[in-house]
Amino acid sequence: MKKTIAQLAIAAFATTLSMSAFAGDNPGEGPNPFTDCGIGAALFPDTHWAAVSSNVIWDIGTTAVTSATMSPQTCSGKKVKTAMFVRDHQQQLAEQFARGQGEHAVAALEMFNCAAPQRQQTMVQVRAAVGSVVTAPGFSAQPQLQQAGQMFNAIEKATATCSAAA
Numbered sequence: 001m002k003k004t005i006a007q008l009a010i011a012a013f014a015t016t017l018s019m020s021a022f023a024g025d026n027p028g029e030g031p032n033p034f035t036d037c038g039i040g041a042a043l044f045p046d047t048h049w050a051a052v053s054s055n056v057i058w059d060i061g062t063t064a065v066t067s068a069t070m071s072p073q074t075c076s077g078k079k080v081k082t083a084m085f086v087r088d089h090q091q092q093l094a095e096q097f098a099r100g101q102g103e104h105a106v107a108a109l110e111m112f113n114c115a116a117p118q119r120q121q122t123m124v125q126v127r128a129a130v131g132s133v134v135t136a137p138g139f140s141a142q143p144q145l146q147q148a149g150q151m152f153n154a155i156e157k158a159t160a161t162c163s164a165a166a
Contacts, residue, residue, distance in 0.1 A: 031068050031075035038064025042080040082111040086155065087148040094151070097123070097130040108155060114162035122162055129154040 040051035055064040068075050089104045096102025114122045133154045
């Protein structure tokens with residue numbers, strides 16, 4: 001069993017390396033799951049071989065491939081770091097967005113490319129979006145990672161005008 005898993009990991013690694021060598025940058029191709037997604041992309045955003053190795057070692061790339069398939073917009077180093085920030089500070093963000101101020105809330109807005117002139121108006125939009133998410137029926141019964149994902153999506157949508165202006 002261990003030998004089979006090791007062989008699968010090596011095969012996935014070799015396939016990914018060969019595919020990424022021939023991949024172009026044409027629109028619509030999507031992210032490379034092993035270099036642009038998952039824990040590997042978060043840990044090694046500029047070192048592709050290390051990102052691939054990390055993703056394969058972590059869970060044979062399952063999480064990275066799922067990210068690339070289900071939410072390709074999160075498959076870049078910056079978005080992964082932002083998602084991890086939301087996950088790690090979910091409680092503080094919910095409280096601070098509810099108040100309309102706080103260092104975690106400001107940091108999140110900065111990570112979503114909201115410059116100081118846009119921040120106050122965007123804070124109002126994010127406050128409403130996050131409030132809708134955290135008060136939705138069944139939200140508190142969901143796993144923490146799912147809650148963080150919903151919060152990330154709400155913040156990202158509410159800050160879309162900031163990203164467009166950046």
